[in-house]
Amino acid sequence: MRSLLIGKTWPEPASTAAGRRTLDILRVLHMLGDVHVASPAQPTEFSLTVEALGMTGHQIAVNDDAFDDWLANLAPDIVVFDRYVMEEQFGWRVHTVCPTALRVLDTSDLHCLREAREAAVLHGQPLNIFNDTALRELAAMVRCDLTLMVSPAEVQILVEQFGIAEHLLHHTPFMLTPLPDAAALRPYNERRHLMMIGNFLHNPNWDATRWLREHWPQWRHLFPQGTEVHVYGGYASEKVYQLHKPELGFHIKGRADNALDTLSRYRLNLAYLRFGAGIKGKIADAWLAGTPNIASAIAAEGMHGDLPWGSVISNEPEVFFRTAAQLYNDESAWQFAVEQGRKIAEQCHDSLAESVALSGRLAELHDDLAVHRQENIWGRILQQQQYRATEFMSRWITEKNRSPKG
Incomplete structure (x- = not known):
């Protein structure tokens, strides 16, 4: 079976x-056979080299009819769209050129929920x-045959509120899973300071950094003298570095x-997110590094099922920092949180179980696609001509690009 993932x-x-989420999906697709990855974006120095995973990468363009011939030659059995904007741009072409290909949308997170929460907070x-x-x-x-959701909370919203x-x-x-050997993780007494991590191009992380900088001076007295907050993240701009205040321990x-190596050197990971959606890579990385997460409700959402978190989850600044101080100062409380994080990772994020479930679902749908559709x-209604606005917009842009006048 041949799969194509079209990445934003x-x-x-x-x-x-x-x-990381995309890498998980690529590995599942690889279980089913040949995997190709395509994107209209330019790679960065931090981009994954898919060839190293035994997959094939392709550079593609938006609003380009050459994609259709290329797709017809590739003839994938499964096409995964990385977020809804890629389905808008390429979904109609896949529907036209490869009508029997299983079309799958990976949302990464529910964008409408994240945007609504951001507007409510800010x-x-x-x-x-x-x-x-x-x-x-x-x-x-x-319009797709299946949508992959990373958070059970968002599945519930889609079913109950959107129908x-x-x-x-x-x-x-x-x-x-498999998790790193617990015996190899740095113990409590070899760790110092608090940290936060998150890509600064992501608004929830930038907001969390500002929030932490604002509240840290008020609550730093709860921690041993000299305790610092260290904030990590890619794509930090000048506005981010303006928050750098060594004199305040920030x-x-x-x-x-x-x-993972960075997280393993710190005693606690602070994850105070005021808005966002999906589930959080920073939380997962901390579990793998044996570092307890002090979390707000948004940060913990969808991550732990019915299992206890290991410490108090709170949106109240005082409760948040007092919880952090308790774990920072109490080795037994810290160790309990570490062990609980590992239990959550093992039971709620089992790689083998999730890989088998997803690969099985994809194979089943592919074999019974006509009935499913x-x-x-x-989906059938939206494939009708009067509801294909994104397709016709793309066709118009394509023709415009062909014009000598541009």
């Missing part, structure tokens, strides 16, 4: 949670998930070359 960007699993607006992004995102979902049929969704969390460190009535 080339995956950067060392830089972003979305990149602008004081009522939470409105029924926004313009939701219209585009849900349309892409029902998306459950058979069109598949929950695929991060795949974290340090902007920039990109971490190795996230017959039952997807909204």
Whole structure:
């Protein structure tokens, strides 16, 4: 079976949670056979080299009819769109050129939810998930045969609030096992300081950095003298470095070359997110490094099922910092949180179980695609000509680009 993943960007699993998520999916596709990866974006120095994984990479362009001939020659059995914007751009071409290919959307996170939460926090607006992004995102979902969701909380929102049929969704969390040997992890007494990590191109991380810088001076007295906060993240701009205040014990460190090794040197990972969606790579990395997570509700959402977190989850600044201080100062409380994090990773993010479940679902749908599509009535409706606005916009741009006048 041949699979094609069309990425919004080339995956950067060392830089972003979305990149790690894409790598998980690529590995599952590799279980099914030949894998090709294509993107209209330019690779960066941190991009994954898919050839090293036994896969083939392709540079493609948007609004380019040459894609159709290339796709016809490739003839994939499965096409995965990395986020709804890639389905908007290339989904109609896949539908036209390879009508029997299984079309899969990976949302990474529910964008309409993330945008609604951001607007509510930063602008004081009522939470409105029924926004313009939701219209585009849900349309892409029902045009596809299956949508992969990283968070069970978002599956519930799609089913209960948007009425998306459950058979069109598949929950695929991060795949974290096998975990590093617990005996090889740095112990409590070899760790110092607090840290935060997250790509600064992602608004929730930038907001969390500002929040932490604002509140740290008020609560630093709870920690031993000399305790510092170190903030790591790729793509730090000048506005980020303006928060660097060594005299306050607050340090902007920039990109971490190795996230797990960096996390393993700190006593706690601070994850105070005021908005966001999906599940959080920073939380998963901390579990792998044996570093307890002090988390807000948004940071912990979708990560731990029904299992205890290992410490208090709170959005209240005082509770958040007092929880951090308790674990920082109490080795037994710290060790309990470490062990609980490992339990969550093992039980909620089992690589083998999730890989088998996803590969099985894809193979099953591929073999029974006609029946599955017959039952997807909204998908059939949106394939009608009057509802194909993104296709016709792309066709118009393509023709415009052919014109000598540009």
